[in-house]
Amino acid sequence: MVAAIGDSLTSERSGGGGYLKRLRELCPQSRFDDHGVGGQMVNQMRRRFVREVLGGGAQGRGPRYDHVIVFGGVNDLYSDLTAGRTVRKITADLTAMYGEARARGVRVVALTVAPWGGFTRYFNPSREAATRELNRWILSQVAAGTVARAVDTFPLLACGNALCADVSRPYTDGLHFGPEGHRRIANALHRDVFGDCR
Numbered sequence: 001m002v003a004a005i006g007d008s009l010t011s012e013r014s015g016g017g018g019y020l021k022r023l024r025e026l027c028p029q030s031r032f033d034d035h036g037v038g039g040q041m042v043n044q045m046r047r048r049f050v051r052e053v054l055g056g057g058a059q060g061r062g063p064r065y066d067h068v069i070v071f072g073g074v075n076d077l078y079s080d081l082t083a084g085r086t087v088r089k090i091t092a093d094l095t096a097m098y099g100e101a102r103a104r105g106v107r108v109v110a111l112t113v114a115p116w117g118g119f120t121r122y123f124n125p126s127r128e129a130a131t132r133e134l135n136r137w138i139l140s141q142v143a144a145g146t147v148a149r150a151v152d153t154f155p156l157l158a159c160g161n162a163l164c165a166d167v168s169r170p171y172t173d174g175l176h177f178g179p180e181g182h183r184r185i186a187n188a189l190h191r192d193v194f195g196d197c198r
Helices: 018-026 042-053 087-103 125-144 153-157 179-192
Strands: 002-006 032-036 067-071 107-111 149-151
Touching: 002 042, 018 032, 018 179, 042 087, 067 087, 087 107, 087 125, 107 125, 125 149, 149 179, 153 179
Parallel strands: 002 032, 002 067, 067 107, 107 149
Antiparallel strands: none
């Protein structure tokens, strides 16, 4: 069983989560649960992570997951001024979630921040640099031993710093992506992580 925690890109209630739907099609006997909440930053995910995602198992009432997909950070990156979010704070919150999962025997699958350069109201060179720094850090966590796998969503969806037109449709905000983007992420997860699923 797999949980996914994230923001609107993961939340099926917010129009995201298409990658989970595709994984359910690829792995019809497996379970992929959506714990996404639209608009959340990773510090907000961290506050509910243990209770909502890791609270199951033998002594809890919820399911006992063997994997958790962690997909967040973009809302933090454009909230650097309004919420004081820095790459250092983001990585601290991600590290805490990764550690809580590992302590319970749950394998972490970390996803990098997807391209958002088309979100021109907020994207700028400073935030571009922060996005690249954060993504490098996420990818480095496999070698660091804090996550089991990392999937780089950026090159799957990017045309420069922005989402490619074919993955962004039907959205036009430069931040959210449509079915093709979710299909690409799901296929990468299936290839690199869940290839032996049923």
